Amino acid sequence: xxxxxxxxLAVGLTLVLIPAVAVIVSFFWLPFSPDDTSGGxxxxxxxxxxxxxxxxxxxxxxxxxxxxxxAFATGLGAVGxxxxxxxxxxxxxxxxxxWLDDAAAVAxxxxxxxxxxxxxxxxxxxxxxxxxxxxxxxxFGLAAVVARLTRVLVKxxxxxxxxTAARVAGISWPxxxxxxxxxxxxxxxxxxxxxxxxxxxxxxxxxxYLGLGTPPxxxxxxxxxxxxxxxxxxxxxxAIAPGVxxxxxxxxxxxxxxxxxxxxxxxxxxxx
Amino acid sequence: MTDPILEADHVGxxxxxxxxxxxxxxxxxxQGRNVALVGESGAGKTTLLRIxxxxxxxxxxxxxFDGSPLTRTRLRDYRRAAxxxxxxxxxxxxxxxxxxxxxxxxxxxxGLGTDxxxxxxxxxxxxxxxxxxxxYPHEFSGxxxxxxxxxxxxxxxPRLLLADEPVSALDLTxxxxxxxxxxxxxxxxxxxxxxxxHDLGVVAELCQQTAVLEHGRLVEQGDTAAVLGAPSHSYTRxxxxxxxxxxx
Amino acid sequence: xSLLTVDGLSVRDQAGxxxxxxxxxxxxxxxxxxxxxxxxxxxxxxxxxxxGLLPAGLTASGEIRLGGVDMIRASERRRTAVRGRVASVVxxxxxTALDPLMPAGRQIAGPLHRFQGLRGDALRNAVRAALDEVxxxxxxxxxxxYPHQLSGxxxxxxxxxxxxxCRPELLxxxxxxxxxxxxxxxxxxxxxxxxxxxxxxxLLFITHDLPVVANVARQAYVLRAGxxxxxxxxxxxxxxxxxxxxxxxxxxxxxxxAALGRDRx
Numbered sequence: 053x054x055x056x057x058x059x060x061l062a063v064g065l066t067l068v069l070i071p072a073v074a075v076i077v078s079f080f081w082l083p084f085s086p087d088d089t090s091g092g093x094x095x096x097x098x099x100x101x102x103x104x105x106x107x108x109x110x111x112x113x114x115x116x117x118x119x120x121x122x123a124f125a126t127g128l129g130a131v132g133x134x135x136x137x138x139x140x141x142x143x144x145x146x147x148x149x150x151w152l153d154d155a156a157a158v159a160x161x162x163x164x165x166x167x168x169x170x171x172x173x174x175x176x177x178x179x180x181x182x183x184x185x186x187x188x189x190x191x192f193g194l195a196a197v198v199a200r201l202t203r204v205l206v207k208x209x210x211x212x213x214x215x216t217a218a219r220v221a222g223i224s225w226p227x228x229x230x231x232x233x234x235x236x237x238x239x240x241x242x243x244x245x246x247x248x249x250x251x252x253x254x255x256x257x258x259x260x261y262l263g264l265g266t267p268p269x270x271x272x273x274x275x276x277x278x279x280x281x282x283x284x285x286x287x288x289x290x291a292i293a294p295g296v297x298x299x300x301x302x303x304x305x306x307x308x309x310x311x312x313x314x315x316x317x318x319x320x321x322x323x324x
Numbered sequence: 325m326t327d328p329i330l331e332a333d334h335v336g337x338x339x340x341x342x343x344x345x346x347x348x349x350x351x352x353x354x355q356g357r358n359v360a361l362v363g364e365s366g367a368g369k370t371t372l373l374r375i376x377x378x379x380x381x382x383x384x385x386x387x388x389f390d391g392s393p394l395t396r397t398r399l400r401d402y403r404r405a406a407x408x409x410x411x412x413x414x415x416x417x418x419x420x421x422x423x424x425x426x427x428x429x430x431x432x433x434x435g436l437g438t439d440x441x442x443x444x445x446x447x448x449x450x451x452x453x454x455x456x457x458x459x460y461p462h463e464f465s466g467x468x469x470x471x472x473x474x475x476x477x478x479x480x481x482p483r484l485l486l487a488d489e490p491v492s493a494l495d496l497t498x499x500x501x502x503x504x505x506x507x508x509x510x511x512x513x514x515x516x517x518x519x520x521x522h523d524l525g526v527v528a529e530l531c532q533q534t535a536v537l538e539h540g541r542l543v544e545q546g547d548t549a550a551v552l553g554a555p556s557h558s559y560t561r562x563x564x565x566x567x568x569x570x571x572x
Numbered sequence: 573x574s575l576l577t578v579d580g581l582s583v584r585d586q587a588g589x590x591x592x593x594x595x596x597x598x599x600x601x602x603x604x605x606x607x608x609x610x611x612x613x614x615x616x617x618x619x620x621x622x623x624g625l626l627p628a629g630l631t632a633s634g635e636i637r638l639g640g641v642d643m644i645r646a647s648e649r650r651r652t653a654v655r656g657r658v659a660s661v662v663x664x665x666x667x668t669a670l671d672p673l674m675p676a677g678r679q680i681a682g683p684l685h686r687f688q689g690l691r692g693d694a695l696r697n698a699v700r701a702a703l704d705e706v707x708x709x710x711x712x713x714x715x716x717x718y719p720h721q722l723s724g725x726x727x728x729x730x731x732x733x734x735x736x737x738c739r740p741e742l743l744x745x746x747x748x749x750x751x752x753x754x755x756x757x758x759x760x761x762x763x764x765x766x767x768x769x770x771x772x773x774x775l776l777f778i779t780h781d782l783p784v785v786a787n788v789a790r791q792a793y794v795l796r797a798g799x800x801x802x803x804x805x806x807x808x809x810x811x812x813x814x815x816x817x818x819x820x821x822x823x824x825x826x827x828x829x830a831a832l833g834r835d836r837x
Contacts, residue, residue: 212415212416212418213410213411213412213415213416214415214416214417214418214426216379216408216410216416217408217410217416217429217473217476218418218429218433219379220377220379220403220407220408220430221403221407221429221430221432221433221434221476222399222400222403222430222433222434222435223429223432223433224433227433231421232418235418235420236418236419236420364753364754364755364756365724365753466611495610495611495780496610496780496781496782496821496824496825497610497820497821497824498610499824499828500824500827500828522753522754523754523828524754524832525827525828525829525831525832526828528828528831528832529827529828529831552832562755563754563755564832565758566754566755566757566758567754567783567832568757568758568761568781568783568784568786568787569783569829569832569833570782570783570786570810570825570826570829571786571787571807571810571811
């Protein structure tokens with residue numbers, strides 16, 4: 053791996069793992085109870101409050117950690133939904149021939165034409181705002197993009213002579229998919245999914261900002277940003293904290309995804 | 325005379341709503357007599373090969389294996405008897421599998437067990453050392469990859485090898501070595517070859533019988549010496565005249 | 573003065589591996605020279621170095637004088653002036669050498685417009701004349717067609733038309749017929765032969781195919797692992813090869829040639 057790539061990967065992983073560890077710790081210990089409003093409204097850092105308090109008197113750092121749980125949950129959940137759904141659809145479309153193939157291609161293109169956020173908003177507006185619907189909604193949006201990528205990759209792999217050789221060797225289609233198709237499309241799809249994780253986190257924050265994400269009193273960085281708008285001049289901390297956290301995580305995810313690109317290159321495998 | 329191992333009986337192929345790709349093609353491969361299928365692009369060689377490999381069904385006529393029609397139930401037996409080598413050594417090996425896994429694939433697919441010795445034997449038969457099995461395709465040159473592909477094709481001890489332009493993508497000196505390998509395998513393992521090729525020199529070296537395909541029809545067929553030495557069809561003559569010759 | 577002088581050309585990659593090692597040859601105006609080699613011989617890299625088109629990461633040393641310009645050290649502007657006007661190239665794979673998104677006629681018009689300043693009707697007529705010259709007589713249909721709508725032979729003819737559009741003094745052909753059917757190959761070689769003779773263009777023909785180069789080039793250089801191992805009149809190389817590698821090449825070619833010849837009596 054080139055030095056630049058290793059550096060990218062290192063920085064990316066750091067930016068992702070630090071909040072990840074903090075979020076995991078948060079399940080065992082929180083500096084303050086989430087409902088504790090004793091700190092005084094918008095108080096500056098001090099008295100145990102690392103970042104001060106929000107407009108309801110709750111510890112800002114605790115809210116940040118809780119928001120982090122939502123960010124990771126949505127990021128991983130949406131990408132999980134999008135990945136499984138997208139790869140399945142993409143596989144089917146990749147194997148489709150003639151008219152079915154054309155129909156699949158058109159359907160996917162239409163789905164992709166919807167901005168992920170808009171699609172998510174429509175679904176949430178219809179199904180009601182909650183963490184679950186947000187994850188599903190964003191997941192569906194991602195699925196279309198993943199499906200289109202998968203379809204193209206599957207078609208490329210199917211045109212290779214080693215697939216024909218496998219058929220002549222008597223290997224069944226399901227086994228061909230498991231041993232030849234998936235391993236060859238896997239790395240590229242995984243890198244793409246890693247990139248989509250950043251989009252998923254941003255999408256959740258946007259939904260929450262618009263009031264369509266996880267409903268209060270659950271914290272979400274997006275909603276924290278929304279609530280901090282009114283007091284941004286008097287207590288900018290309340291906006292800066294979730295903002296920086298969001299930016300750092302998304303950049304970290306993107307850098308990690310970029311650093312992982314080398315995984316997709318089969319010539320890097322060493323002999324046993 | 326015994327039945328031919330493989331036979332195309334008035335095979336025709338047309339895509340739905342399209343022009344015929346193959347028309348009334350009949351040819352037979354007998355044990356011990358290598359057959360060449362000669363033709364240029366658009367002649368239908370690839371389609372015919374796919375049909376002969378059981379990967380596609382002819383729209384008319386049928387394919388016979390050991391004298392009887394090749395049906396789905398006989399497909400597995402057929403594959404144990406007939407394997408293939410393809411043209412592009414950079415496309416016919418899965419880059420994510422080890423050589424050992426690649427060569428053993430027909431054993432797995434045809435229910436013949438996973439005997440590592442058979443893999444080593446196959447690699448040895450094509451002149452590659454046993455430790456090749458643990459390495460990956462990208463570590464090998466075009467000629468070596470073709471050897472690996474041939475090893476995969478002979479690992480289940482077939483009687484017939486269908487080779488689709490096996491040396492076209494190779495350098496001249498490598499071409500000679502692979503042609504020699506195919507010839508010696510034919511003798512050592514009692515292997516008959518159906519060679520699809522546009523290279524008349526290779527055809528002349530390897531095959532006793534030649535069939536010429538033009539626009540989906542067999543225009544000439546017979547002993548290689550006769551077809552190439554005294555061609556009766558104008559297309560065959562044109563083919564021969566086009567081959568660049570060394571000054572004598 | 574020679575049209576092309578290559579003197580001690582060496583090409584290295586970033587790791588310092590030598591890909592072309594001290595290669596020297598000359599091409600006089602009107603000459604037909606062959607570069608014979610298999611894959612890894614460095615023949616294509618030599619052609620790229622000659623036209624100043626080496627990919628990034630490779631460095632060339634030595635001297636290359638093409639039409640008086642030092643193709644290794646001259647500025648990109650001066651090298652661009654040489655390409656097309658003094659020397660142009662026909663590559664092996666016409667599908668990738670032509671722009672897939674542009675009709676053939678427009679691609680030929682490009683160099684004609686650039687070098688001869690033609691436009692409008694004059695340009696259209698020149699394109700038709702160029703297509704005619706390469707025996708693509710259905711000129712209007714071909715001019716409007718995209719590369720994927722043409723056959724391999726037709727694409728290669730278009731590529732040749734483009735290369736010769738500006739009457740270069742040297743045509744470099746890198747395996748121009750390797751990807752083509754044998755009957756098409758014969759036609760393209762015939763075409764090249766005729767055009768080069770008509771316009772007095774010099775030809776640098778790069779190939780691994782001995783019978784082909786024997787019929788095309790008067791003199792040849794045999795490359796192996798980046799070095800010239802033998803050179804001289806092509807017929808001499810084929811009939812009396814001195815280098816062991818060349819001998820192997822010739823024997824291999826003779827094997828297949830003889831197999832054919834045996835049956836032809």
